[in-house]
Amino acid sequence: AATAPANAAGNALPLAASDGRHLQHRTVLGNLPTSAAYAAPSSAVSKSAGAQEAAPSSQEFVNRVWPHAVEASRSTGIPPQFLVGHSALESGWGRSEIRKADGTSSYNLFGIKAGKNWTGATVDATTTEYIDGQPQQVVERFRAYGSYEEAFRDYASLLRNNSRYSGVIGSQDGTEFARRLQQAGYATDPMYADKLSRIINGPTLRQALIG
Numbered sequence: 001a002a003t004a005p006a007n008a009a010g011n012a013l014p015l016a017a018s019d020g021r022h023l024q025h026r027t028v029l030g031n032l033p034t035s036a037a038y039a040a041p042s043s044a045v046s047k048s049a050g051a052q053e054a055a056p057s058s059q060e061f062v063n064r065v066w067p068h069a070v071e072a073s074r075s076t077g078i079p080p081q082f083l084v085g086h087s088a089l090e091s092g093w094g095r096s097e098i099r100k101a102d103g104t105s106s107y108n109l110f111g112i113k114a115g116k117n118w119t120g121a122t123v124d125a126t127t128t129e130y131i132d133g134q135p136q137q138v139v140e141r142f143r144a145y146g147s148y149e150e151a152f153r154d155y156a157s158l159l160r161n162n163s164r165y166s167g168v169i170g171s172q173d174g175t176e177f178a179r180r181l182q183q184a185g186y187a188t189d190p191m192y193a194d195k196l197s198r199i200i201n202g203p204t205l206r207q208a209l210i211g
Helices: 058-076 081-092 148-161 174-183 192-200 203-210
Strands: 124-131 133-144
Touching: 058 081, 058 148, 058 203, 081 148, 081 174, 081 192, 081 203, 124 148, 192 203
Parallel strands: none
Antiparallel strands: 124 133
C-alpha cells in the first residue's frame, strides 16, 4: 500500500522525490501478534526468485520473505515480523502481487510507486486511492524489482532515507509501527493503520512464524 506516498490520512501528501507508493489493500488481513520476539520460522527457506507461479499460503509467503525481512530489520531497527506483516498487507500474502503485462511478478511487495527520481524498471497497475476519504480506482506506475530481496532492500532504504519516516525507524510495537506509517503518509486509506496492526497482531502471522 505504498501509494505514491499513499497517505494514510486520506489526503494526498506530496510525494518526496524518491518516495512513492500505494497500497493494494487486499482484504486478506489475518491478525498477527504485536511484538513478540519471533525466531525465524523453522521452515524458512530462501526460494529462488522465479519460483512462484502458484498462489502461496500464508506460511509459504512468510517462509519466502523472512530472510529478506531479517536483513531489512538490521538496517531499520524494526522487528522483521512487522516488515513481513506490512508486505502481507500490501501484497495480500503474496496472492495479489503487482504483476507485469506478461503475468510475471514485479516483486513489489510494498506497493512502492515509481516517483520522478526512480530510474529502474516500472509496471503500471490499477490501485485504490482515497481522495477526500472516498476510494477511487486509478492506474499508477509502480517500481519493479528483480527479486524479493531487492524489494525489501529498497523498502528499507525508503524508510531510512526519507525524513518523513524518521518516526517509523526503530519502532518496537506493532500497533505503533502501523500508526506511525499512516501518520507519515504511507497510504491514503484512512483505515490503513488498523488493517496493518490487525495483521501484525493477529493469528495468521503468528501461526506462520511459528512454522
